[in-house]
Amino acid sequence: MTTAPNILSxxxxxxxxxxxITPGTVYLAAWAFAFGAVxxxxxxxxxxxxxxxxxxxxxxSRCPKCRSSIRGYDNIPILSWLVLFxxxxxxxxxxxxxxxIVEFGVGLLVMLLACVEGLNNGMNLPIDLQVLASNxxxxxxxxxxxxxxxxxxxFCQTMIxxxxxxxPRKLFAMSIxxxxxxxxxxxxxxxAAVSTGIIASPLLAYLxxxxxxxxxxxxxxxxxxxxxxxxxxxxxxxVWAFGICGLAFGWxxxxxxxLLSSIGYFAAKLTLCVTRIxxxxxxxxxxxxxxxxxxxxxxxxxxxxxxxxxxxxSMTLCGATLGVAIISLATSWLPKSPxxxxxxxxxxxxxxDGSSKPENxxxxx
Numbered sequence: 001m002t003t004a005p006n007i008l009s010x011x012x013x014x015x016x017x018x019x020x021i022t023p024g025t026v027y028l029a030a031w032a033f034a035f036g037a038v039x040x041x042x043x044x045x046x047x048x049x050x051x052x053x054x055x056x057x058x059x060x061s062r063c064p065k066c067r068s069s070i071r072g073y074d075n076i077p078i079l080s081w082l083v084l085f086x087x088x089x090x091x092x093x094x095x096x097x098x099x100x101i102v103e104f105g106v107g108l109l110v111m112l113l114a115c116v117e118g119l120n121n122g123m124n125l126p127i128d129l130q131v132l133a134s135n136x137x138x139x140x141x142x143x144x145x146x147x148x149x150x151x152x153x154x155f156c157q158t159m160i161x162x163x164x165x166x167x168p169r170k171l172f173a174m175s176i177x178x179x180x181x182x183x184x185x186x187x188x189x190x191x192a193a194v195s196t197g198i199i200a201s202p203l204l205a206y207l208x209x210x211x212x213x214x215x216x217x218x219x220x221x222x223x224x225x226x227x228x229x230x231x232x233x234x235x236x237x238x239v240w241a242f243g244i245c246g247l248a249f250g251w252x253x254x255x256x257x258x259l260l261s262s263i264g265y266f267a268a269k270l271t272l273c274v275t276r277i278x279x280x281x282x283x284x285x286x287x288x289x290x291x292x293x294x295x296x297x298x299x300x301x302x303x304x305x306x307x308x309x310x311x312x313x314s315m316t317l318c319g320a321t322l323g324v325a326i327i328s329l330a331t332s333w334l335p336k337s338p339x340x341x342x343x344x345x346x347x348x349x350x351x352x353d354g355s356s357k358p359e360n361x362x363x364x365x
Contacts, residue, residue, distance in 0.1 A: 025119055029111055036110025037077035040103035047156055051165040066091035077103040110148055116296055117144035126191050126302035143189050146182040147295050150175050150248045154288040157237055161282035167237040172244055179248035190250040213254060217246025220258035223324045227265055227331035228283045238283050245291060256308040259320045261290035262327040269334050
């Protein structure tokens with residue numbers, strides 16, 4: 001296996017190489033950011049409405065106070081919020097800064113994936129350069145699309161848990177479908193089959209890799225549950241998240257992401273306990289960050305740490321799995337600090353009937 005030399009690949013920013021910057025790539029990167037911001041605007045709707053069992057397409061977004069519909073020119077991601085100074089155009093009610101933050105974050109994530117996978121045809125992945133050269137340009141964009149769907153699903157899960165709600169299982173439906181279909185249509189999207197040297201049939205290798213990936217992810221997810229013992233949240237969504245990671249990325253990536261995210265979660269919870277900071281910290285936060293970092297730097301991680309990449313053997317697999325279990329148990333033994341939800345919530349004004357129940361439908365779509 002060989003990878004292209006890239007001193008910035010650990011940051012997932014291979015496009016910033018002087019040789020890669022052209023007016024065309026900058027233009028496409030800008031469009032990727034704009035498209036991601038639009039997707040982020042829609043995800044604001046998904047994050048708020050889906051846990052409530054509401055439709056994400058109707059009715060149109062409206063101000064929670066004056067009930068006026070949000071105009072089309074007030075729905076431009078990020079810019080509309082800045083132009084209106086974070087207020088409703090009609091009644092001047094404050095609108096949460098969470099909306100532009102989500103739009104900017106999703107736009108940045110989509111742009112990074114486009115730079116290292118779409119524009120560079122998967123140069124961040126641990127695949128031989130000859131294999132990359134033989135693939136069409138659509139291979140890189142298909143890989144980027146699959147990774148974007150999975151990461152944005154994990155992002156929605158994280159934000160829903162930050163709001164203290166249960167994650168609806170239908171949130172994971174699109175990721176499951178994409179994780180099954182895309183690798184079947186584009187060989188090599190999962191960089192390594194479960195046993196390439198043993199299974200000669202491509203179909204059997206695909207099926208074995210799919211089953212192995214999903215199984216490894218589910219097992220890792222279950223082993224992570226003790227760490228969430230003190231969390232008053234939807235704990236089983238952790239199993240779903242790792243199952244999708246294994247299904248989409250392969251069993252090696254699921255195990256590596258599980259180990260890295262477990263270490264990160266233990267360190268974060270220990271920091272909160274020592275500093276006595278009152279903050280809700282869903283397990284999905286470190287899962288999302290570990291998945292993003294692993295995907296963007298996948299190739300370089302496999303070069304520097306082969307045992308966490310495609311060359312994970314049975315001993316490393318058992319050691320990493322045992323490590324996840326031990327770290328999860330150690331995390332569950334940490335004292336529980338009083339949680340105070342400091343997430344950036346949307347505007348929740350008092351209802352007109354005088355009750356204290358919040359009413360919120362201001363979604364910038």
